[in-house]
Amino acid sequence: MPPLIIIPGLGKSALQVNVERDSGAHTSFTFLVPAMTPTRLLPSAATSALNYAIRTGLNPQDADSVPEWLSLMIGDDGRATNMPEVTVQPVSIGTDFAAECPLYVPMANLLQERGWSIDDTMQCLPYDYRYPPGENAFAPHFLKLVTRAVNSAGGTKAVIACHSQGCLMAYHALRALDQTWVSTHVRVLFGFAGQFSGCSDCLRWAFQRGWSWDPDDALASPVDPTWAGELALDLQPSVYGDAVLYRNGDHEYRARDARELLDDAGALSMERATDHYSLAGQDWFRDGDVERRPLPVPGRFVYGTDLPTTIGYTFADVATRPESCAQPQCAGFMAQLKPAVIESNGDGGDSAWMNEVPAHWTNDPSCDMRSLPGVTHNDVITNVDAVNLLVAVAAGSSPEEVPCVSG
DSSP states (O other): OOOEEEEOOTTOSOEEEEEEOTTSOEEEEEEOOGGGOOGGGSGGGOSSHHHHHHHTTOOGGGGGGHHHHHSEEEOTTSOEEEOTTEEEEESOSSSOHHHHOGGGHHHHHHHHHTTOOBTTTEEEOOOOTTSOTTSSSHHHHHHHHHHHHHHHTTTOOEEEEEEEHHHHHHHHHHHHSOHHHHHHHEEEEEEEEEOOSOOHHHHGGGGSOOOOSOTTOTTSOSSOTTOHHHHTSOOOHHHHTTOOOEEETTEEEOGGGHHHHHHHTTOHHHHHHHHHHOGGGOHHHHHHHTSOOOOSSOEEEEEEESSOEEEEEEEOSOOOOOTTOOSGGGSHHHHOSSOEEEEESSSSSHHHHHHTGGGGTOSOHHHHEEEEETOOTTGGGGOHHHHHHHHHHHHOSSTTOOOOOOO
């Protein structure tokens, strides 16, 4: 079997957080997003994400400081940076699968039964998901880990298996790195429910209160409103068309109105970040979205359909941001904790819009893409049919042949 590199989704990497205190004291601990990490998958038998952070070095008295440490500063130019004296990086790269990407251990166990060996011929590549593609260390880490894996396999090209936001990270690396290197080191990109665009469902995170240590807090967002990784990518009309994504009373917001929505909701920092990081302004993204150029390696993509999926949200005629307001708390959007959901039958909402973006640039969508009815976004990574397709694509009958996933 060829070497296999798994790229996790949003919030599903373990991050090492280091803080240099004003007092001269140093704090270091491992962070896992509480809403993303079921207790049964936490490393070292931890009882919660907070318990795991404390076990790895966080002083319990500092627990309330972690959201501030992990939030990003958005400058006047829209660029996101860490808080002063705070550094954040993956806990490690491709050396300890269970510690780096605990949510993918069940997937890794299935693949180990098919011939791969965890931390040997199969590694995980975590990354700082707070940042959008090109703004973290993912691409150089990708180059280093893939090179190492291919060399260890005697030159056999690597298979890249990505999930959700990890697919956008991998897609960026495959376009931004030297194309000769890519074609000589990578056999295929295999996407599980890939997030290849902005996310209308995610946009609301920019103007609601941030994550909580309580994973069952239904009113907390999965991420912090400053994390630019998913929130600042804009919503491309090429993906979302003219669908109504948000309503405030009778006022409607479509993909082209994303910045207006952020302005009305008081999320001005994220509006600046959206202006800076918009995918539509990135050449590597436009190569596929506008120029429709294929990647230098084959791509295969599987995703679920026929499921209820969110399009956006309806607010009950709340007050928009007054001119003097510079924070979401000043507008009525944040006060309405449970806006009505605009929902689709599964083939006309965010899930399909994001998953089907590769049809813009793959060589042959009829070969490269496969829908799996009833398979949810998170269940797809352990779905038997999806895993079987990855195995078939990875094995092939020859190094040059990459089987289709259509069927």
